[in-house]
Amino acid sequence: MACLIQLLTRSAESPTRLPWWAQTQRQCAGPTYNAAVTNPLDIDEKIKVTGGSVLKGEVGVLGAKNAVLKEMVAMLMAAGVHRLTNVPGILDVSLMGRVLDHIGASCEFEGHTLTVQVPDEINPEAPLDLVRAMRASIVVLGPLLARTGRARVAFPGGDDLGSRPIDWHLDSLRQMGAEFKLEHGVLTGWVDGRLKGATLDLEFPSVGATENSILAAVIADGVTTINNAAREPEIQDIAAQLNAMGAKVTGAGTHTITIEGVGALHPVEHHVIGDRLEAGTYAIAGAITGGEVTIRNCDPAHLRMELRKLEEVGCEIERGDDFFVIAGPKRAKAVDFATLPFPGFHTDMQPQMVALLATADGTSIVTENLYDSRFRYIGELMRMGADVTTEWQHAVVRGVPTLSGCPVLAFDIRAGAALVLAGLAADGFTTVGDISHIDRGYEDLVGKLASLGAQIERLAG
Ligand code: EPU
Numbered sequence: 518m519a520c521l522i523q524l525l526t527r528s529a530e531s532p533t534r535l536p537w538w539a540q541t542q543r544q545c546a547g548p549t550y551n552a553a554v555t556n557p558l559d560i561d562e563k564i565k566v567t568g569g570s571v572l573k574g575e576v577g578v579l580g581a582k583n584a585v586l587k588e589m590v591a592m593l594m595a596a597g598v599h600r601l602t603n604v605p606g607i608l609d610v611s612l613m614g615r616v617l618d619h620i621g622a623s624c625e626f627e628g629h630t631l632t633v634q635v636p637d638e639i640n641p642e643a644p645l646d647l648v649r650a651m652r653a654s655i656v657v658l659g660p661l662l663a664r665t666g667r668a669r670v671a672f673p674g675g676d677d678l679g680s681r682p683i684d685w686h687l688d689s690l691r692q693m694g695a696e697f698k699l700e701h702g703v704l705t706g707w708v709d710g711r712l713k714g715a716t717l718d719l720e721f722p723s724v725g726a727t728e729n730s731i732l733a734a735v736i737a738d739g740v741t742t743i744n745n746a747a748r749e750p751e752i753q754d755i756a757a758q759l760n761a762m763g764a765k766v767t768g769a770g771t772h773t774i775t776i777e778g779v780g781a782l783h784p785v786e787h788h789v790i791g792d793r794l795e796a797g798t799y800a801i802a803g804a805i806t807g808g809e810v811t812i813r814n815c816d817p818a819h820l821r822m823e824l825r826k827l828e829e830v831g832c833e834i835e836r837g838d839d840f841f842v843i844a845g846p847k848r849a850k851a852v853d854f855a856t857l858p859f860p861g862f863h864t865d866m867q868p869q870m871v872a873l874l875a876t877a878d879g880t881s882i883v884t885e886n887l888y889d890s891r892f893r894y895i896g897e898l899m900r901m902g903a904d905v906t907t908e909w910q911h912a913v914v915r916g917v918p919t920l921s922g923c924p925v926l927a928f929d930i931r932a933g934a935a936l937v938l939a940g941l942a943a944d945g946f947t948t949v950g951d952i953s954h955i956d957r958g959y960e961d962l963v964g965k966l967a968s969l970g971a972q973i974e975r976l977a978g
Contacts, residue, residue, distance in 0.1 A: 561978030580789025714739030851879030
């Protein structure tokens with residue numbers, strides 16, 4: 518049965534602002550689903566933002582993209598009806614819905630609740646069009662091998678952030694007994710009997726390799742220990758979902774995760790953790806406009822280093838259990854920072870922070886340690902008058918008093934968000950193109966910023 522993902526939840530609040538991709542998903546849903554629409558990222562809509570408004574008010578964030586995508590895959594581990602609540606209506610959720618659809622599950626999305634029916638027999642395959650449209654699809658590899666002993670997954674290439682290999686995913690699964698063959702761009706994996714628990718020493722705390730290993734290990738034979746595991750809050754949330762399903766995962770959120778394999782899992786309902794990257798983006802929207810914004814449904818401890826750096830630039834921050842209030846300075850001060858795995862400064866907040874530092878008083882040095890091509894957006898920021906020099910993984914950002922609005926392009930999710938933020942502080946108006954990238958990770962960025970007082974709108978292509 519075709520995957521039915523109707524990302525229409527916003528229509529109740531803003532009936533005239535239904536984005537194109539929600540309509541696309543509506544058209545693609547049901548029996549007329551068109552598998553030839555491989556990558557719906559080509560629509561030429563734009564965001565127009567006029568600078569100068571001081572943002573004030575409250576905004577709530579939805580569930581974390583980087584948790585929900587893996588939690589959708591985790592559902593494949595048990596036949597039956599699963600439910601995720603607090604699911605954002607973003608393009609990547611609908612793309613992952615298409616992956617699940619291909620594997621044989623059926624999905625329904627309504628009111629931020631995703632219901633997924635997983636059959637007893639699944640098709641252990643993820644084709645190129647879906648893997649190319651969303652790299653995170655590679656996380657199906659471990660679960661498919663664990664559940665069926667086989668997997669055929671298109672080998673993901675690099676993307677706008679860099680080459681992004683998957684060698685650590687494969688090394689871990691090999692140590693658990695899987696074998697792989699790469700032919701004609703397709704990775705075929707198989708295992709003789711069940712995967713076996715193993716001690717995995719990750720070379721680097723990779724988020725995806727940690728997740729693939731956990732998902733493979735939950736129904737493997739024996740105990741798996743992951744040393745040097747990624748400690749991201751999203752991984753803790755995935756472990757919580759798996760434990761509710763009957764798995765035995767301990768230590769998520771620390772460097773050492775232990776998974777005792779169990780015979781079978783069962784479906785559950787799980788509430789997705791708040792999106793710290795969405796929250797951090799609204800925090801910088803408040804900071805860059807010298808406004809005051811309350812951000813709800815996100816634990817500020819998940820943004821510890823990012824908020825500390827925002828305090829160093831002159832923001833005042835009040836922290837609650839699941840909210841924080843940020844008041845921006847008249848003009849930010851320069852600050853140096855380097856991206857690192859959690860609890861370090863998140864690479865997915867780097868472009869937004871650079872947008873803020875572009876108009877700071879002084880020179881900041883930014884070091885990007887996660888990706889080899891994450892500074893591409895800086896050329897667009899420079900079109901707006903930013904004074905930045907990049908060399909290898911360093912950027913020297915010399916703050917200018919003001920940016921100047923102009924047409925720019927979003928190369929990836931966070932780059933797009935950063936350019937919108939820059940537009941909030943720029944003189945005149947900025948149009949951001951290629952905004953389907955923004956829709957991959959933000960539900961209604963435009964509506965939420967407008968609710969805080971931004972002069973912002975979506976323009977049809
Ligand atoms: N890497 C390897 N080999 C591997 C795996 C990773 O060399 O086998 C390298 C990558 O190329 C990268 C670094 O290790 O340079 C970190 O990669 P990691 O595996 O930690 O990241 P990921 O799982 O591919 C997730 C998020 C990213 C986020 C990173 C880092 C999802 C769907 N994606 O990617 O999110 O930047 O962790 O925190 O969870 C975004 O949301 O905009 C986004 C890009």
